[in-house]
Amino acid sequence: MNSNHIGMKPHVNHGSMESLSSSSGNFSSGLTIHQYRSKLMNIIENEPIFVLIGATGSGKTTQIPQWCLQSKHSTGDPEGSLSQKCRTIGITQPRRVAAVSIATRVANEMKTPLGQLVGYSVRFDEVISPSTRIKFMTDGMLLRESLYDPMLRKYSFLILDEAHERxxxxxxxxxxxxxxxxxxxxxxxxxxRVIIMSATMNVDKFSQYFDQCPVYKIAGRHHPIEILHSEKDLTxxxxxxxxxxxxxxRTQPPGDILVFCTGQEEIENMVAITRDTCFQLPPEQRNLVPLPLYAALPFNVQFKIFKTFTGKRKVIFATNIAETSITISGIKYVVDCGKFKCRRYKPSSGMDTLKIETxxxxxxxxxxxxxxRESxxxxxxxxxxxxxxxMPKEMVPEMLRCNLASVLLHLAAIGIKDFTKFDFMDKPTVENINKSTELLISLGSITKDENNLYQITNLGRQMVNFPLDPRLAKILIASSELGCSDEILSVISILSVENVFHIPSHKKDEAAEVHKKxxxxxxDHIMLLKLYRAYKSAKGSKDWCKENYIDFRNMRMVANIRQQMASLYERSNFTKNSCGSNTELVRKCLTLGLYHNVALIGKDGDYRSKMSEEKVYIHPSSCLFxxxxxxxxxxxxxxxxxxxxRNISVIDYNWLKLL
Known part of the structure; x- marks a missing residue:
């Protein structure tokens, strides 16, 4: 393996990185990073902040936390001081799939039950204990911890992984x-101690942001890759x-296939078609195992992608979660559609859209x-x-293309009063900041004084306790007073997963007929409520889901999210109640948070957004289509x-007058 790709000097440009020789030894794990263990242990001990570049598959995500645990900064200094002992190494991941799968792998490597020495914390799911020392978590979970402890005192190391995803x-x-x-x-x-880890070379900005901290590079295992482009653009x-x-x-030697898709619906569709098509192949070619991979997938299903199917070829249909977050062994072929789902916010119109982009x-x-990675x-x-x-060279950071309402509410909660002066790595436009603050003010979560400084309100502090969009948090809080919190908990939980309807491509008409009830x-919100009530009446039956073309796995996730949300709701001292059959109360409650998202029909029969006056349409999947x-x-x-x-409810205009 090459050994000249780890540098030690403060980073100015990539050509300035100083080379280090690898250590000698037998590295049975096969991970590239083990060549540099002694060098990296020295860096961990002596550099309070540094950036580590390592190609996916080099081992940085699984090994660095274990090495940090062995550091004097985690276990106590040589003089025997216990001031640092039993503090946690925290590792953040942008996606829950990665946080859970990596925690599971590290726990296995360390021969400890998951949730003891090694654990994880993701939205609506946590497996940790008082003895947990290595904690994998999503970015959002660490952000929530910072609300209550801005200095993050429980951590000796914080490792910000997959930083390049921004x-x-x-x-x-x-x-x-x-x-x-x-x-x-x-x-x-x-x-x-802070470690920023990235899988790409474009890390100048990270180094500069953290006061010109040093950058080190670990070589990944690179084997020749043949790139084949389409002869023409495909529609x-x-x-x-x-x-x-x-x-x-049919034509290539053994090796698993990784297919990049745009979203859950497309993935499930392709998995179903692949499975059906396999039955039409000659018997010797039916050894193709299609598997889905997307963020909303239940964990037990996600882990199937890591299994080895003897004598068979896996084809994994995945979102861009598979770009860098996790390493799947056995992949020899990649099919890239060149697209992904991207959320963008237009401050001028207040429009938040989810769009497929290049x-x-x-x-x-x-x-x-x-x-x-392997061959x-x-x-x-x-x-x-x-x-x-x-194509653009780099993806635009999410900070520059999204509604900032959730971010700004969090900043207000930690005492930031002037959002324009916050230390953003890439500062959003003033227009975006202003539009997002207007939304928060209108929701009653923050106030603005004569000096243009912002203060969080009591309602805002209640809202920030829930891991939800501020509009949904406002709805959930209001539901207690309106007497429909039980129903709102169900609706919001279903909205937290991508899709609960399962519509096989070859049974669209049959599924549509069944869904009519x-x-x-x-x-749609009341339709989702009816669906959840029916699911609970059937006691979460898998057979019921199959008969009704409902995604059983996603409904189980909905039930779990609802349980977690209900527990948090009660801990926040809100009263749980039900409106029974009076579902008008549910729609009134939804209006309290979504009143910015109002559309009215014009004389020409088309809908226009009340905020932006832009023409909008009812989605074909809506029951109001x-x-x-x-x-x-x-x-x-x-x-x-x-x-x-998407997800539309009928409202009475008089409800808006009461806001």
Whole structure:
């Protein structure tokens, strides 16, 4: 293996990194990072903050936390001081799938039950104990901890992994961790050690942000990867993807296939089609095992991607979660559609949309690299070379393209009064900050004084306790007073997963007919409530879900989320109650948080958003699709060929007058 890719000097540009030789030894694990263990242990002991670049598969995510645990900064100093003892090594991940799967792997490596020495904490699920020393968690969970302890005193090390993804929560964490590091140093408290880990070379900004901290690079295992581009741009991505998968399966040597898709619905569709098509192949070619991978998938199903199916070839249909967050052994072929789902916010119109967009060149190379982790491989790009060259170099950080309401409410909760002066790594536009603060003010969560400084309200402090969008948090809090908290808990829990309906491509008409019994003229939110009530009446039966074309796995996740949310609701001293059959109260309550998302029908029969005056349409999947109520509220807008409203409810205009 190459050994000249780890540098020691403060980072100015990539050409300045100083080389270090690897240590000698027998590294049975096969992880590249073990060549540099002694060098990295020295860095961990002596550098309070540094950036570590390591290709996916190098072992940085699983090994660095274990080495930090062995450091004097975690176990106590040589003189026997116990001031640092029993403090935690925290490792953040942008996605819950990665946090759980990596925690499980590290626990296995350390031969300890998950939840003891090694544990994890993700939204609506936590497996830790008082003895947990290595804690994997999503960015959002550490952010929540910072509300109650801004100096993050329980941690000796904080490792911000997958930093290159630049999620909105990761970016806020950069600032909070930096401030915690400085505050602990200033106040003479035990030191906080910070490691920023990335799978890409573009880390100049990280180093500069953390006061020109040093950057080190670990070489990954790179095998030759053949890149094949499509000869022309393809319009039917699903068809092209499946054709490519079966061509690989029929003509290429053994090796698993990783397919990048845009979302859950597309993935489930392709998994079903692949499974059905396999039965039509000759018996010797039916050894193809299709598996899904997306963030909302239950953990027990996610872990199937790591299984070895003797004599069979896995084909994993995944979102961009598989770009860098997790390493799957056995991948030899990658099929890249060149697209991903991207959320964008337009401050001028207040419109928050979820749209399928083109990936960046950096993402394209991350995807291709998955084929060369263990041996030579091939990446099939379903787009032309010219299309690749026209892609943006890097993905725009989420901070610069999203509604900032949740972020700003969090900042207000930790005492930030002037959002424009906050230490953002990439500062959002003033327009975006202003629009988001206007939303929070209108929800009653913050106030603004004559000096343009912001203060969180009592309602805002209640809202920030819930891991929800501020609008949904407002709805949940209001539901207690309106007498429908039981129903709102159910609706919000279903909205927290991507899709609870299972509609096989070859049984669309049959599924649509069965789903009619859940439909209602009141709209989609009440339809979802009816569905959950029926599911509970059937005692969560798997057979019932199958008969009714409902996704059993997602409904189990809904039930788990609801249980966690209900527990948090009661701990926050809110009263649980039910409105029974009076579902009008549910729609009134939803209006209290979603009144910005109002659309009214015009004389031409088309809907327009009340806030932006832009033309919007009822999504074909809505139970209101063939109806024309005068006023509706919606949970989100999804822009494809048109700007569609999703999860819609009928409202009375007089309800808006009362706000």
């Amino acid at each position: 999620s909105i929560q990761t970016d806020i964490l950069f600032a909070i961790v930096k401030k915690a590091y400085q505050s602990r140093k200033k106040n003479g408290l035990s030191s906080l 039917d991505t699903i068809h092209s993807t499946l054709v490519t998968v079966f061509q690989i399966h 990936i960046s060149q950096a993402q394209a190379w991350q995807r291709a690299g998955r084929a060369g 030579s491989g091939t990446c099939y790009r379903l787009y032309t070379r010219e299309s690749y060259e026209n 859940f439909r209602t003229n009141e709209g 063939n109806l024309k109520p005068e006023y509706v509220i919606y949970s989100e807008l999804v822009q494809t060929s048109k700007c569609y409203m």
